[in-house]
Amino acid sequence: MWPVEKIPIKSRLFYRIHETWIDEGEVNPGVFQQRGEKTKKGMSTDWEKYSSPQQSRLRCKNPRKNGVINFITKDLRGLQLEVIHSPFIINEPIKEKPWIKSNRAHTNVKGDVENVKIRLQLLDLFKWEIQPSKPLN
Amino acid sequence: MIGIHLKTNEFRFPKHGYQIWSKNSKQFFKNGKDYGIRKKANEFVIYEENPTVTLKNTVTIELPSRFYELDREVENSKYILALENDWDDEGSVAYQEATWKKAIQFTSNYAKWVFDETSRVIPTPKIAPGPNGSIDILWKSPNYRLLINIPDNLKKQASFYGDNYSTDTIEGTFNPSNFNQGLLLTILNLY
Numbered sequence: 603m604w605p606v607e608k609i610p611i612k613s614r615l616f617y618r619i620h621e622t623w624i625d626e627g628e629v630n631p632g633v634f635q636q637r638g639e640k641t642k643k644g645m646s647t648d649w650e651k652y653s654s655p656q657q658s659r660l661r662c663k664n665p666r667k668n669g670v671i672n673f674i675t676k677d678l679r680g681l682q683l684e685v686i687h688s689p690f691i692i693n694e695p696i697k698e699k700p701w702i703k704s705n706r707a708h709t710n711v712k713g714d715v716e717n718v719k720i721r722l723q724l725l726d727l728f729k730w731e732i733q734p735s736k737p738l739n
Numbered sequence: 740m741i742g743i744h745l746k747t748n749e750f751r752f753p754k755h756g757y758q759i760w761s762k763n764s765k766q767f768f769k770n771g772k773d774y775g776i777r778k779k780a781n782e783f784v785i786y787e788e789n790p791t792v793t794l795k796n797t798v799t800i801e802l803p804s805r806f807y808e809l810d811r812e813v814e815n816s817k818y819i820l821a822l823e824n825d826w827d828d829e830g831s832v833a834y835q836e837a838t839w840k841k842a843i844q845f846t847s848n849y850a851k852w853v854f855d856e857t858s859r860v861i862p863t864p865k866i867a868p869g870p871n872g873s874i875d876i877l878w879k880s881p882n883y884r885l886l887i888n889i890p891d892n893l894k895k896q897a898s899f900y901g902d903n904y905s906t907d908t909i910e911g912t913f914n915p916s917n918f919n920q921g922l923l924l925t926i927l928n929l930y
Binding site for chain 2: 635
């Protein structure tokens with residue numbers, strides 16, 4: 603198992619955005635939400651130390667339909683959100699979701715992400731890494 | 740009923756059909772077809788049908804024709820109901836019809852209320868999928884922004900936050916069916 607590391611405040615975190623969340627070129631704030639249950643609950647991102655934006659884009663079912671944005675860790679902590687390195691290992695491929703593989707970069711953003719104020723502020727903070735319209739290669 | 744001067748005003752015709760009558764009530768056009776005698780006239784009176792939004796052949800809302808853009812946005816937002824479970828490949832859930840109806844009924848009632856109170860047509864918001872089966876209603880301009888979230892659990896309160904991108908902010912929760920509507924008017928009017 604990979605160790606859990608402390609993420610520096612200047613680190614970029616990559617977050618995938620499915621094209622359906624984008625309307626007339628603008629990201630809908632509903633895209634910012636936590637997934638999972640209990641201790642695994644969080645907004646899933648990838649830490650730049652162990653992932654490129656391109657690798658992050660490929661960690662989903664339909665990479666062609668997804669873009670990637672980034673947040674700076676310091677900005678998220680400034681909103682009172684926790685940024686917690688959460689690497690995981692998949693020993694057996696998940697039958698229904700074979701694209702999910704071990705991920706040392708995985709980082710959970712925890713807190714009141716779904717709050718309307720926080721979501722509007724997240725819209726201010728992100729920067730595009732890869733637009734969904736960009737070809738894979 | 741709206742009076743216009745054709746020489747000076749531009750008018751976008753409503754999608755639900757229209758009739759143009761000359762001031763002395765001789766009909767000229769109906770739904771784009773030319774009827775009657777052409778006649779030089781600068782002033783017309785236009786009668787419009789109120790646009791409606793229907794779902795499964797049932798009228799969900801009816802708006803005065805001046806809310807043409809809002810009607811169009813509500814129509815466009817129907818795509819939300821077609822999103823199935825896991826529509827974004829990240830596990831997002833499908834949206835319930837009741838949540839969408841609550842969102843559009845709140846928006847249209849609010850628009851009508853503001854017009855009745857102030858004679859102003861509110862800017863058209865974006866109606867969008869929210870997190871966890873909720874619906875977002877977003878007003879965004881260079882001067883202000885306001886986000887309202889209608890939860891999928893209709894017993895829960897809606898939440899809102901707005902600001903002028905600076906120090907003036909407004910936030911809270913409310914019951915979409917029964918609340919102090921002037922509260923939101925503050926931000927839509929001020930900035």
